[in-house]
Amino acid sequence: xxxxxxxxxxxxxxxxxxxxxxxxxxxxxxxxxxxxxxxxxxxxxxxxxxxxxxxxxxxxxxxxxxxxxxxxxxxxxxxxxxxxxxxxxxxxxxxxxxxxxxxxxxxxxxxxxxxxxxxxxxxxxxxxxxxxxxxxxxxxxxxxxxxxxxxxxxxxxxxxxxxxxxxxxxxxxxxxxxxxxxxxxxxxxxxxxxxxxxxxxxxxxxxxx
Numbered sequence: 001x002x003x004x005x006x007x008x009x010x011x012x013x014x015x016x017x018x019x020x021x022x023x024x025x026x027x028x029x030x031x032x033x034x035x036x037x038x039x040x041x042x043x044x045x046x047x048x049x050x051x052x053x054x055x056x057x058x059x060x061x062x063x064x065x066x067x068x069x070x071x072x073x074x075x076x077x078x079x080x081x082x083x084x085x086x087x088x089x090x091x092x093x094x095x096x097x098x099x100x101x102x103x104x105x106x107x108x109x110x111x112x113x114x115x116x117x118x119x120x121x122x123x124x125x126x127x128x129x130x131x132x133x134x135x136x137x138x139x140x141x142x143x144x145x146x147x148x149x150x151x152x153x154x155x156x157x158x159x160x161x162x163x164x165x166x167x168x169x170x171x172x173x174x175x176x177x178x179x180x181x182x183x184x185x186x187x188x189x190x191x192x193x194x195x196x197x198x199x200x201x202x203x204x205x206x207x208x209x
Contacts, residue, residue: 052082070109115151179205
């Protein structure tokens with residue numbers, strides 16, 4: 001599910017600096033997010049496995065500190081996604097647990113990470129294989145994507161997720177409309193690497209329609 005960006009070779013991660021290990025829930029959640037971004041652009045399966053293991057340890061530490069915090073639950077879900085990518089033979093069961101954890105994160109704070117729990121839930125449901133191989137369900141993914149957009153309608157990744165869900169469920173006009181909305185929303189933001197990535201995804205989606 002997390003293999004969504006073009007793979008590029010990156011330097012092997014440096015050993016963690018044990019003297020600077022994150023100690024707060026917010027710092028642990030940020031460390032998990034950083035591991036996820038590195039994994040999305042990493043072609044070496046061994047390094048992806050190391051990043052998944054590191055994210056899993058940080059998620060466990062976060063939950064030990066604040067077991068009901070949206071940041072820790074969401075971070076745990078992201079860590080599970082990295083684990084599923086690193087261990088594809090067990091991905092179906094891992095992704096099911098990930099969806100359960102995202103549900104708990106959404107209950108704790110639906111607006112966390114710009115409606116991240118609903119957005120990531122949508123992406124898992126529309127990209128994962130369906131039963132019996134996995135928990136994929138395009139219609140349920142569309143519902144989750146619509147929920148993310150209702151919560152944070154100007155955040156480009158939410159619009160991109162909705163466009164992808166609409167395309168997966170056969171609504172080509174709706175997909176094209178939301179790829180265009182995502183592009184406009186990204187253009188309204190200051191220049192940044194994330195903004196450029198969202199623009200590329202929107203343009204690619206429009207070209208395919």
